[in-house]
Amino acid sequence: MEEKEFSVNDLIDQLKVTTKSNKDLLNSDFELPREKLENFVLNSTGKLVTQGLEIVEGVKDYVMNNPESREVEALSQALKAVASALSVIKDIHITQIKRDSAKDIKTMEIESRKMLKDDDRKERLLLSRDEVFKRIMEEAKVIETQAEAVSITLHPGLSSQ
Numbered sequence: 001m002e003e004k005e006f007s008v009n010d011l012i013d014q015l016k017v018t019t020k021s022n023k024d025l026l027n028s029d030f031e032l033p034r035e036k037l038e039n040f041v042l043n044s045t046g047k048l049v050t051q052g053l054e055i056v057e058g059v060k061d062y063v064m065n066n067p068e069s070r071e072v073e074a075l076s077q078a079l080k081a082v083a084s085a086l087s088v089i090k091d092i093h094i095t096q097i098k099r100d101s102a103k104d105i106k107t108m109e110i111e112s113r114k115m116l117k118d119d120d121r122k123e124r125l126l127l128s129r130d131e132v133f134k135r136i137m138e139e140a141k142v143i144e145t146q147a148e149a150v151s152i153t154l155h156p157g158l159s160s161q
Contacts, residue, residue: 042092045085052082 056078063071 038092042089045088048085049082049089052078052085056082 056075059071059075059078063075
């Protein structure tokens with residue numbers, strides 16, 4: 001009888017320790033810095049996908065041999081969890097590609113603006129006042145005219161004073 005009491009007391013002590021550690025886990029705040037968030041999500045999702053695929057394989061064989069509604073539902077839920085986890089990974093990958101592409105495009109825009117400004121400055125600096133006048137003179141067209149003699153007669157009532 002003492003042996004049974006001893007094993008019962010051991011079980012109760014183990015439950016107390018387990019309950020205490022569970023309470024500690026629930027009360028402790030989970031902190032995850034922003035820079036580690038992406039790696040955490042990717043690693044956790046990857047583990048979930050790997051474990052989910054293993055579960056799907058195990059349950060699939062069992063369901064094929066003994067199809068019952070509970071097992072079929074379990075297989076369906078496992079497949080749904082794996083598909084959801086893969087969707088998260090795909091979304092993160094697409095977001096990374098978009099972010100990298102936007103960064104590259106912005107860099108190219110900045111570089112092209114710099115090049116245009118440099119070209120504009122070079123043109124402005126290269127043309128001095130003398131060069132501008134010289135270019136105008138080279139591109140000027142000569143217009144030839146002939147002067148005609150014009151006679152002006154004054155009205156008799158007007159005197160030239």
